[in-house]
Amino acid sequence: MEDSAASKRSVTVADVAKAAKVSKATAARVLGGYGVVSDKIKDQVMAAAAALEYRPNELARSMSTGRSGIIGVVVGDIENAFFSLAVRGISDAARLAGYNVIIANSGEKLDAEKSAVDLLIGKRVDGLIVTPARCDGMDHLHHVRRAGVPLVLFDRSIPELGVDAVTGDDRDAAITATRYMVDRGHRHLAYISAMDDEDGGLIDTGRISNSAVRERVEGFVSVLKEAGLPNPLCSVRFGATDQQQTDAVVRRLLSEASPPTALLASDSLVGLRIFRSLQSLGLSIPSDVSMISFLDADWTSVTVPPITVIDQRVYDMGKLAGERLVARIERTPLAVERLRVGTSLVVRGSVAAPGR
Amino acid sequence: MEDSAASKRSVTVADVAKAAKVSKATAARVLGGYGVVSDKIKDQVMAAAAALEYRPNELARSMSTGRSGIIGVVVGDIENAFFSLAVRGISDAARLAGYNVIIANSGEKLDAEKSAVDLLIGKRVDGLIVTPARCDGMDHLHHVRRAGVPLVLFDRSIPELGVDAVTGDDRDAAITATRYMVDRGHRHLAYISAMDDEDGGLIDTGRISNSAVRERVEGFVSVLKEAGLPNPLCSVRFGATDQQQTDAVVRRLLSEASPPTALLASDSLVGLRIFRSLQSLGLSIPSDVSMISFLDADWTSVTVPPITVIDQRVYDMGKLAGERLVARIERTPLAVERLRVGTSLVVRGSVAAPGR
DNA sequence: CTGAAAGCGCTTACAG
DNA sequence: CTGAAAGCGCTTACAG
Incomplete structure (x- = not known):
């Protein structure tokens, strides 16, 4: 117990050199595995190093090498x-x-x-x-x-x-997922992300500071536009940072005049929160609300129903x-x-x- | 582009000292935040450091301080x-x-x-x-x-x-969980872990090299013993390292003469695999098989049914x-x-x- | 309050 | 093949 109490000076090349009766440079060469040393001396040094439990100081090594x-x-x-x-x-x-x-x-x-x-x-x-x-x-x-x-x-x-x-190919992924839902007849969709809420709602997708989210939103919006659906930007919601916030976002969305029937979750954490929100509202998936989540997280395959996801590799x-x-x-x-x-x-x- | 191609020598205290027209020691003192330096000089040094974008080399610092x-x-x-x-x-x-x-x-x-x-x-x-x-x-x-x-x-x-x-209080946790299942009438239970399979089956719990698993198994076994159930050691299974192995373990278990009606999973990864195994065997929880898993992992609360777990903090x-x-x-x-x-x-x- | 020197434990030329 | 010396960028006594 006492032997470990004092943090003793650790053993250095100099110690090994002395024990092996060679110069510091020679010891350093075999310990560092560079330069050329005769086998005989190499063995001597290795033996001394083992006996002393030498461990190279990587800090010093980095200082010298710059790496x-x-x-x-x-x-x-x-x-x-x-x-x-x-x-x-x-x-x-x-x-x-x-x-x-x-x-x-x-x-x-x-x-x-x-x-x-x-x-x-x-x-x-x-x-x-x-x-x-x-x-x-x-x-x-x-x-x-x-x-x-x-x-x-x-x-x-x-x-x-x-x-x-x-x-990832975020735009394409969002397009594929959104189209998948539109093709199944959805006319009211929403994209939900955990990004900090841009106060005052989304005016311009170009202003989203996270490029992955921006590209996904752009993909999402482009599909809504191409399907001739109104106000695509209003279908994008931020702020789903925790369960409570997500509950609020989902509740607000579903109480609108034309509530969304399909939700796209920006990541698997948001997806899980949305799943819980819907569950707590007594809504069933997919008969009441459809959803797709980014990331093939483990939970997505064991829920009822299992969640359709965008697998991101x-x-x-x-x-x-x-x-x-x-x-x-x-x-x-x-x-x-x-x-x-x-x-x-x-x-x-x-x-x-x-x-x- | 070219400016970053060459990994230029980084700026050191010496550089800052020269720019601030003070000695290395003085520059080091203000940069390192130790010793005493007049406000005037301090400002000079700080200005020079900012201009040169000085960033201390923590490696060198560690070498000197030993921390x-x-x-x-x-x-x-x-x-x-x-x-x-x-x-x-x-x-x-x-x-x-x-x-x-x-x-x-x-x-x-x-x-x-x-x-x-x-x-x-x-x-x-x-x-x-x-x-x-x-x-x-x-x-x-x-x-x-x-x-x-x-x-x-x-x-x-x-x-x-x-x-x-x-x-954790692994033994107590296992005892609590096992008792909970025994109290509900289970007479055939199994404990499943991802540890490497001890060839030849478990003879002696004392030989389990992972103390957390050992204590859990001991707790599990002690409850079976106290309930007068036979062969408690045979109810402990290792090797659930991936889905396939887990499927095999579960299948083997359920095809025994007196198959277990309740399963205790050693961690949430094993728990998830067991859940999937049961699902793929068409068995329903808890009517066909009951289960409890260690760790309150996120997936455990969104399955049907949600999983009873040991919350480990x-x-x-x-x-x-x-x-x-x-x-x-x-x-x-x-x-x-x-x-x-x-x-x-x-x-x-x-x-x-x-x-x- | 400020400076000159030594040292942390390595590696890297430079000699021999 | 082996050794003596300088240097990496800091901090730490030691003087002044």
Whole structure:
């Protein structure tokens, strides 16, 4: 017990060198696995290192080499299945390339995102993957570029930044899902997102600061327009940030003059909340209200009815982002581009013709 | 584009010092926020730092101070809701105390756990929280202690190690849940876990290497014994690692001479798989088979019927572990102990009297 | 209050 | 193949 109480100075190359009776440089060479050393001496050093339980100080190593071997990832909310799946994809790609990952949460707040980025830059990460909370406000990201740290955007793109982005095909996905519902006869639809409520309702889709949401909304709206349905912008609702807010959004929607008969949920958290709202209102799916949710989250397949979803292949998105960043770190010559990962509609049982 | 292509040398205290026309030491003092500096000079330095976009190199800082400000966390699987919730609790506690968190996955494999621990020690984390894959095989954890790095065990305890552990009250939780089912008349029960199958069936609960599972199984078995039910050990099944394996386990169980009428799932992933297995077998819950799952995962409340669960307060567990580790890092005098976070049974609709 | 020097534990030329 | 020295960017005594 007492032996661990005092945080003793850890054993260094110098200690190993002394024990092995060689110079620091020689010990460092075998311990660091670089340069050339005779087998005999190598064995000596290894034996000494093992005896002393030497563990390299990666901090010092990074200081000398200028590489930390760490990839920084800033996500919106690690508890969201979307992000934890993405992080696994990123981690897998990173590990394969010999990098480790350090994760920070922004809570989708610009301020938190800024400090997370600063922190990671401070730790001298070799590269950064970030899910920008807003596609305006990007000074901190410009700074990352100026600092020469490779950057890949995830899930959302900011063309003005001139960096790679890995996203879904959000517009197409929204179009497919919306059309699917329109084709089944729905004339009153609503799109529901957890984004902060733009006060005063949505005037202009171009002003939505999250590019993924913007493109989905644009896809949604375009289908409504092409079907000749009125006021498509009024069918887009924000603010479904928690169960209570979602209940309010859904209740307000359903008490309108022409209530929607079909709902499109912007992510699986919103989808789950909508499901609960409808359930608590005693409405049944799909006979009273149809719904489709983004993301093939686990809960969507075990409800009654199971939920029709847009499968986003988030793991692949994460993996691709990780691979892309590694390529950048290693200076592979590559044009800056936006990589889109395709989605597909998984038809289950939550959409029917508008009923009664 | 070209300006970011070359990863330019980053700006250092020396650069700022030169621009502010002061010594390195002085610049370092204001930039590092230590020592005393006149307001006038402080302003000069800050202005220069802002102009140059100085960002401290935390690596160098850590080298000098011997503190990294990082807490390392090794979890079984970050995609498991149990761990992502725990990580949020840990992160919150860490952030509050001014620490950052770096997460590594072990996939519940001892080897991966060992390298993750080595890696984190190499990065000179200030402390470590680990979910030991096995409660035997703990050389690497002994080494952590010998290196003087504070360590807190999460979810599972290893008394021989003499370090703090934060766990649930697994035995009591299992007892409560099992009793609940026995009290409703069940005489044939089974406990199902995703742990690797011990070849040859379970002989001795003491040999289960994961203490959380062991204690749950012991609780489960003790209730069966006290109810005078035969062969309690045979009612414990491992290997429900994925859907296919779980289907096999469930099918085997239900085809026995006296098939179980009530199932206890060791975690929410296993619970979900069991739910699907039963569903695909056309069995209904609870009229054909009753079930209870550990962890109040989101899917459990939206199924039909909603699932009766053991609510584990995982966020609190994580927070407590984080706080405890911080206290250790900061040398708060505290006895080594095992902290148990209480659980509660959330009764929903998945248990009924054994029917038919 | 400010500065010059040493040191943290590595790696990287540069000699021998 | 091996060693002595300088340097990475900070902080920390030690002087002045």
